[in-house]
Amino acid sequence: MEDQYLLFDKYLNDELSEEELTSFNEKVSSDIEFEKEFLLYKETHNFLKNTIEKEDELASFKKNLNKASNSYFSKPHSTKKGVIFTFAKYAAVLFTIIFAIYMYQTSMEDPSYDSFVTYRSIDITVRNSENELATKAENSFNHKDFKSASKYLYELIQLDENNTEFKLYYGFSLIELNEFQKADNILSSISERNSAYKNTAIWYLSLSKLKQKDYQSCKNILSKIDKNSPEFDLAKPLISKLK
Template sequence: YLNDELSEEELASFETELTNNPDLAAELELYKDIDSAAQENDIMGLRARLDSISKDVVKEKRKERSFAAMPASRVAIATIAASLMLILSIAGIISRSHKAANETELYSQYYEAYQATGIFRSGDATLDTKLTKALHKFNDQDYESALNLFSEVLEQDSNNPVGNFYSGVAFQETGKFNQAIESYKTVVKNKDNLFVEQAEWYIGLCYLQTENRKKAYKQFKKIAGSDSFYQEKASAVLRKIKYFE
């Protein structure tokens, strides 16, 4: 779990158990100070030593075919190894919570609220009226009302770039990051509009907020390798994501 080596099914099962086990959650709260005291080198060294001990125990178990038949010294080693594994696992889980905090800080550093500017015309008077009202609500930061109006626009024109982009921003402003990502992806998919680069950038930031570091890294790497307006910022974010590892 700590090395991100589980399949999606195994990961979901583990995290469900963690969520539904209040005793385990309470136990983890007692060890929050472990992460601040444990340095990365100490953890890596401990992990290497633990791997070595575990391999020895496995070999011995194969020879004896029974844990009960193991020499007392091996039993002691196995017990110590199990205890160290528990501490290491707890430290790793707490470390993940600190990484999430780092990603939130990174998001706050680079996210800037987007203001609706200009007049957008679609050629449909009714649609344009709804769009204008939605943008006014958006600029007033009445995002729920804006989303309702954008939804009406998108019912008439599902690929409308203005409706999709500003819906994404409104979702993002209200903490609905997964929905924001979907709106931005529609903008990017349709390509021929003014919001593609901004949408690409916001998708990366939303991935940070959903703790999906791998997708965030891939997204910012794509931007950094392009001639996007956000190329330099994306490169800076990539360097900081690597620092978190």
């Protein structure tokens, strides 16, 4: 678990290589438990970032965590017993304190968009293997270049107006660019039709409302997510905060 926390931290600080970033996004897309753990860590990370006033304390915390982790993973098996105990005890106490503070501080705070948004990698070139435009859209989206992604996705929609997948990720890109009216119109249209993208569109639409701090609309939209869908598992922590 410790190395997973370090992986989350590297992702949030843009320290992953292109290959590592692709692998991370694929795991988030395919592993619900991994995604939920990442969301929880991300929310805690954002809390610390916004509430710890002394930057040197946060830097010291990360330095000590990395140092302890490096010691743990670099020791030969025969000498790990004491290191395992020390690191496990250190990590357990540390994260217990962090989550205790987080739960106390955030119990009265409104949820934030940054704490709940996730970036699922998209794969639209499988069905468009000879389409250079689709490749550009996919690469831009997966590397969080949403300005370029929105441009390419818009062009793809002009070529294929019935492609719901293009519209879905175009809508999400627009949320990232704060073009809420256009995003909400597109996602609302998808969410009102029965398709494989219905619940994903509802989830993205709720995130749009969350980013706009329209909490009542966000809550109302979340209630429409199918309880048997993967998106409902993502939505449950947010639903609990909006009660």
